[in-house]
Amino acid sequence: MKNLISMRDISKEDILKLIDxxxxxxxxxxxxDMSGKLAALLFFEPSTRxxxxxxTAVKKLGGNTFSMSGTSSTSVKKGETLADTLxxxxxxxxxxxxxxxxxxxxxxxxxxxxxxxxNAGDGTNQHPTxxxxxxxxxxxxxxxxxxxxxGMVGDLRLGRxxxxxxQALSDFNPTFYFASPRHLQMPAYIKDDxxxxxxxxxxxxxxxxxxxxxxxxYVTRIQKERFAVLEDYEKVKDSYIxxxxxxxxxxxxxxxxxxLPRVNEITKxxxxxxxxxxxxxxxxxxxMRQAIITELLNLEKH
Amino acid sequence: xxxxxxxxxxxxxGTVIDHITAGKALQVAEILNISNSExxxxxxxxxxxxxxxxxxxxxxxxxxLSEEEAGSIALISPTATLIIIENYKVVxxxxxxxxxxxxxxxxxxxxxxxxxxxSVPTLFFLAGKNPVExxxxxxxxxxxxxxxxxxx
Ligand SMILES: [Zn+2]
Numbered sequence: 001m002k003n004l005i006s007m008r009d010i011s012k013e014d015i016l017k018l019i020d021x022x023x024x025x026x027x028x029x030x031x032x033d034m035s036g037k038l039a040a041l042l043f044f045e046p047s048t049r050x051x052x053x054x055x056t057a058v059k060k061l062g063g064n065t066f067s068m069s070g071t072s073s074t075s076v077k078k079g080e081t082l083a084d085t086l087x088x089x090x091x092x093x094x095x096x097x098x099x100x101x102x103x104x105x106x107x108x109x110x111x112x113x114x115x116x117x118x119n120a121g122d123g124t125n126q127h128p129t130x131x132x133x134x135x136x137x138x139x140x141x142x143x144x145x146x147x148x149x150x151g152m153v154g155d156l157r158l159g160r161x162x163x164x165x166x167q168a169l170s171d172f173n174p175t176f177y178f179a180s181p182r183h184l185q186m187p188a189y190i191k192d193d194x195x196x197x198x199x200x201x202x203x204x205x206x207x208x209x210x211x212x213x214x215x216x217x218y219v220t221r222i223q224k225e226r227f228a229v230l231e232d233y234e235k236v237k238d239s240y241i242x243x244x245x246x247x248x249x250x251x252x253x254x255x256x257x258x259x260l261p262r263v264n265e266i267t268k269x270x271x272x273x274x275x276x277x278x279x280x281x282x283x284x285x286x287x288m289r290q291a292i293i294t295e296l297l298n299l300e301k302h
Numbered sequence: 303x304x305x306x307x308x309x310x311x312x313x314x315x316g317t318v319i320d321h322i323t324a325g326k327a328l329q330v331a332e333i334l335n336i337s338n339s340e341x342x343x344x345x346x347x348x349x350x351x352x353x354x355x356x357x358x359x360x361x362x363x364x365x366x367l368s369e370e371e372a373g374s375i376a377l378i379s380p381t382a383t384l385i386i387i388e389n390y391k392v393v394x395x396x397x398x399x400x401x402x403x404x405x406x407x408x409x410x411x412x413x414x415x416x417x418x419x420x421s422v423p424t425l426f427f428l429a430g431k432n433p434v435e436x437x438x439x440x441x442x443x444x445x446x447x448x449x450x451x452x453x454x
Contacts, residue, residue, distance in 0.1 A: 006442065082420050104416035104440025111422075123414055125442050189444050 034063030327358030
């Protein structure tokens with residue numbers, strides 16, 4: 001692997017290798033040395049959490065970072081092309097981590113510069129490190145990625161994390177339940193991909209009836225702004241709020257995942273149950289990002 | 303039979319693009335940039351075809367198509383066949399395969415795609431055959447071929 005741009009570029013073997021590497025880093029079985037190396041964190045679209053997570057990952061590996069956040073910084077406002085900005089920065093650093101509102105910006109970056117590029121989110125398109133940390137979290141809690149029953153709940157139309165995760169899991173024979181309001185269903189192109197791979201999936205408006213079959217429930221936020229009529233939102237919103245009561249009778253290995261930040265879609269009382277996993281999930285993100293940087297920079301392991 | 307197919311004069315040397323989906327000839331003509339061409343060109347629209355009911359046809363005198371041009375034609379009309387004529391004789395006749403990769407010629411319809419912002423040639427991959435669908439390698443959005451615009 002030279003870059004990490006899209007889950008479409010990643011094979012099943014790559015996924016398993018990165019999970020294994022993240023695990024070795026987390027458990028201290030390997031120590032990686034990134035000292036003397038510099039990562040550029042170019043957040044043309046700001047995202048505090050992803051930014052912190054990458055920064056933590058680089059620093060825990062012993063490397064250094066410099067950061068840019070928002071489009072107003074540096075030369076962007078002077079009308080310099082993205083290509084020139086990237087090319088210049090690539091002269092200073094060893095790896096570029098880029099987040100941009102424009103779709104395809106990370107792939108373009110990887111074709112422009114001669115150092116590794118990690119996509120930290122490009123518009124509505126891809127966010128592969130999120131998908132990888134989700135997979136790592138699933139592997140850790142279930143012991144395997146194979147043959148799992150996964151419920152995805154909330155805004156499935158615009159949530160790129162659920163799109164990437166559905167695609168990534170499709171190499172591992174999952175059974176999916178997609179629960180969303182009718183106009184926020186999983187987009188056709190994702191369902192087409194799943195059909196082409198013979199993946200079993202069912203679309204529901206309410207997850208309640210299948211709770212007892214799930215190994216994983218992945219929750220995303222439904223934003224009020226997505227509804228043209230406020231009444232429609234009021235009608236459906238409670239069906240997509242995960243409460244402690246909803247979790248009665250779930251499987252022992254069941255876990256709730258959420259990309260965070262949450263607003264009210266998972267109630268506080270879920271946090272204290274053994275099923276809540278979203279904060280550990282965020283923590284897993286650091287190990288996975290360490291593993292990805294290690295792989296792309298071919299860092300020495302001890 | 304022969305008479306019925308060739309309502310326009312046969313060409314001496316050049317290329318016939320036959321079995322173009324009826325109504326698509328002008329789009330094909332655009333790809334081949336024939337309005338700026340010196341060659342003699344005949345375009346037939348809604349001609350009778352035994353196989354297809356109706357078809358379009360283009361005949362171009364003294365010009366052989368590049369592989370890339372042929373591929374682009376297949377995108378617009380997957381049924382098209384190419385016939386190479388020398389001295390009024392058919393020397394080669396073949397179907398055109400829809401290319402797996404299309405460089406430059408498709409404009410990505412997604413306004414938020416990097417290809418519409420930075421100066422970078424587009425690259426699309428074939429994502430479905432019947433009907434033809436293509437996927438932008440940058441923004442990864444998938445489109446029906448009828449929904450994209452071309453630039454040649
Ligand atoms: Zn595009």
